[in-house]
Amino acid sequence: MAVTQSDLANAIRALSMDAVEAANSGHPGMPMGMADVATVLWTQFLKYDAADPHWADRDRFVLSAGHGSMLIYSLLHLSGYARPTIDDIRNFRKLGSPCAGHPENFELPGVECTTGPLGQGLAMAVGMAMAERHLNAVFGDDLVDHKTWVIAGDGCLMEGINHEAIGLAGQLRLGRLNVLWDDNRITIDGSTELSTCEDIPARYAASGWHVTECDGHDFESIAKALENAAGDPRPSLVRCKTVIGKGAPNKQGTSATHGAALGAEEVAAAREALGWSHAAFEVPADIADAWREAGKRGGEAHTGWKNRVANHSKAEDFQSRMAGDFADDGLSAHIASLIASPQKIATRKASEIALGAINAALPETIGGSADLTGSNNTKTKDQSPFTRDDYAGRYVYYGIREFGMGAAMNGMALHGGVIPYGGTFLVFSDYCRPAIRLSALQQTRVIYVMTHDSIGLGEDGPTHQPIEHVMSLRLIPNLQVFRPADAVETAECWALALAKKDGPSVLALTRQNLPQVRLQASENLSAKGAYRLRAAQGDRRVILIATGSEVEVALGVADKLEAEGFGADVVSMPSWELFAAQDEDYRESVLPTVDPSQILRVSIEAGSMLGWERHTMVQGLRFGMDGYGASAPAPDLFKHFGLTAEAIAPKVLAEIRK
């Protein structure tokens, strides 16, 4: 008997319910509901070669509704990827299995991005589609010509980021992006009617999308809709009308299938209803073979692509870009020129000048800002806009979409071939914090240019003044947070951010001008995380540790202490993470472990003081902000909040004279 599409789909259903059952935890409803749609996509439309998950010109598949992770694990396994094996699936949600509760790009090739935090998968897919069009514009159809497919649920569509993501995709007319919406009318709390009356297709149409639909359990209807989607020059939303948990006779169509194992009885009933008589985790040979054939469908296209690459003049360049490698970031000459003629400029301006050098040297950078181009100084004059009419452009006007920007940058970085950076005010890092966390978790090279990094922004007041932000970003694992003190450190930090292939960076930059404190040619001192900027002249009684704009303040404090006969080191600490990564000898050389009564440590940073005890010890002094800022010119604020050398020096003196 010939293997039918239903058989293929039921293999997904069976693996999904069996794995969730074995884990006694997980989400069977989505994989069972979308099994038919996914089968059509993966056997007829998606361009991939299971033998080579890293083929650069593969279609990207994003399971935005990441809780339905058994769908993608089933698809990867059945279509013949090396992993997950059936044992991996048997160990779904157990320690050591790559089949985690939610799909993780760092666990399994074929998982293009880490999903689960709702809405972000689709928003990252927008970035993937942007990267594809950009590389196509640069390298041509022979090397880059693929689509991005997304499966999303109601949660992904209800999240705010969906509005930002589809607005951006519509504006950029990303026709190769196709979103399959699992329209099952169920959320965790119950019917979607509990929380929404939205006409979703109308909203997508309002954002410049093409909308089509299908019966998600009718294979012909599905195929026709996917064909429509693939052919339309606009991004497409395919409304797939489905039944959640399809196949579980007593629970399907209800939220009971969403996030819990079906239970042995219902699993047995589902096997009966589906006519699936095989044991748990067993896929009969004919169905397994048919799936593996589907996984080889792309082989011919892959071979054709390899042949084109072999003879292509741009092949080498393309491949090194996809590998994320580059020879020279272009910054050395710039730093040399700063040493030759020091600049008193804001670090946001210093960043712009550094970017001038970087963007000239590295064609892979794609910049942008969430509608603060002139404030973030993210656009260099040679950058033309990335638009629906010119995908070769290297500057994205993201609009007032901080979170959408962060997610799009993640998608671009995951796609490969480009290095995205984007700007907003540091206080609005909160708006894109979930994307920053996913950059860090996913190990993507994304560079966040966050300007206006303290009360130093002045008059805009407390709503715009970061207080807790620098420290709270330092808390995110695998995120490099830089707060450079001058134009030289800014360039150094840019070099470090670009060099980190496996993680994101945040550059916290000032609005206000800062004197250049680095005046001698040297190695990249910021790479140490912290270093002695100025050594004590007198007997060392104090070590002043500061970041960013407060390094200038620390130098002023040191002057006053030295004038009173107390030696004071000034340590600039642009990156806590990099300092922590140094060996103990180096760390001791900068911050020696000495009784505080002999050498007092003092921190100065115009932000939260909680956390600074790590470097000052509890017995040291910390100067910073213990509440919100205020609206006034910056110099007035620094004075008001006691963050000047005049205010700090007497307090340090009082302490050491105790």
Place this chain on the structure above:
Amino acid sequence: MAVTQSDLANAIRALSMDAVEAANSGHPGMPMGMADVATVLWTQFLKYDAADPHWADRDRFVLSAGHGSMLIYSLLHLSGYARPTIDDIRNFRKLGSPCAGHPENFELPGVECTTGPLGQGLAMAVGMAMAERHLNAVFGDDLVDHKTWVIAGDGCLMEGINHEAIGLAGQLRLGRLNVLWDDNRITIDGSTELSTCEDIPARYAASGWHVTECDGHDFESIAKALENAAGDPRPSLVRCKTVIGKGAPNKQGTSATHGAALGAEEVAAAREALGWSHAAFEVPADIADAWREAGKRGGEAHTGWKNRVANHSKAEDFQSRMAGDFADDGLSAHIASLIASPQKIATRKASEIALGAINAALPETIGGSADLTGSNNTKTKDQSPFTRDDYAGRYVYYGIREFGMGAAMNGMALHGGVIPYGGTFLVFSDYCRPAIRLSALQQTRVIYVMTHDSIGLGEDGPTHQPIEHVMSLRLIPNLQVFRPADAVETAECWALALAKKDGPSVLALTRQNLPQVRLQASENLSAKGAYRLRAAQGDRRVILIATGSEVEVALGVADKLEAEGFGADVVSMPSWELFAAQDEDYRESVLPTVDPSQILRVSIEAGSMLGWERHTMVQGLRFGMDGYGASAPAPDLFKHFGLTAEAIAPKVLAEIRK
């Protein structure tokens, strides 16, 4: 010559450009562009009494586009509010003036909420409109019958939160909410065409809104549109077609007017163009009088309302609710019953039980969840849903809208008369972090119920496991963060959250069961922030400090240390903020300042360790998470990451035996 509407509007324009000019910083474009619309609203539609900004039944006016703050300062001043005075306006954006860069509710009565972070003003207005309908349902038309008006710009509409906010408003059919959209086709980066092609009216219609429009510089057209909006049973979007910076002859219609002073020359040209011959900050008497008359328009309605209140059976109840006062939170008996029969339950479950008592005692609570009702345990069985058909309901199905929920809760709390609480997973506090920050800055009593507070949630894996979240929330000024250790502490923390009228609280709660560690009747010990839960039996060599689920671990470590002859205190620390607020004697009694070689301090918390140096000192030991979690059952994870008594005790022993 009679004062015209143009004269009234030009007074706003003049004050706005003069104030920005004097500050040499600010945003003249929006106030000048929306001056005509605002004039019609404030002289013909808005129900208010400038003599009493706190009148409970006033219409709420929200300037969501907060950067255009001079618009509301002008309106308040001109219509006769006591503040801002003309001197306040002269000192716009200077230290000490209540006229901050962005409008702040804690600076000026009449500023209903703090705006500037885009999108949140409109989203808070949704919450205000919800509170109004709820109180109307409870207290009737005689006491509560008002509207909420919003002025929003393109930025507010492009932010993701806008999608969440209008989806919620449409679902709840908040017909008394009217949004005036300043459709000036300009953002900071330039034309809106740079970043969006959206059909905004179509999107609003798709979310169940009524949409109308006007020429924003034609007074009749404006009045007609506002009348349409006021009369429609759906929430209304009024598209006001305006020219940004209207009146500045050379700069109007361009982004040059958005965020910078016009310059002396252009201000002079604008005076000429507007026919405004008066000196800076000078409003001629006839225009000033006409404005003040408008500010008294609501006086009669106010008197009528006072008369109704005077004779109303529910007046006392209504007024104490609006004052935010209550007599008894209902928790004492619940805590007594826990002491009588201890419970081993998850703190999320403990929270549900506490809420049972609270919701019965306090009719002002309105609960909800962002589609995680059954997981957050936020709904008590007596709560019926708050729906378009039943505004008396006290449970909101917010949908998958964490940020929208946070903002709506802020709006409800600002409106007064209700105490909102709402749930999501702690990891998704990132999604609503900008709203949490605004709760703290605005001093609103909003209670965030954040469950699944560590790797203890188990199989959902790293995307769902908070690591940095508890610590990063502790960094936000004026936010109370609670991580209770058992059912008793959970109830205590609820009592403290409810009692704090001037700020928000976060409750970080477990998914997994915890033994009850508090077995004796006592005062509210959580109110101290930290307290000695168990005193050392042997000579005290160690103080173990833990929070939440790790208090159980700390007790296990203490057992092992005592068994080896080393005395160990166990300190439970549910709230860092409250501990910091205790006097030094108390803090010393819990954590005495003693050389670490005599008493070692050890922290145990399944989250970031950065920050814990404050309590352990650098010389102490810290146990926590230094990277992301993993997907597996919770007990496996605690073991894997070394957060068990078995793993920790030997390390502590090794340290004290050094």
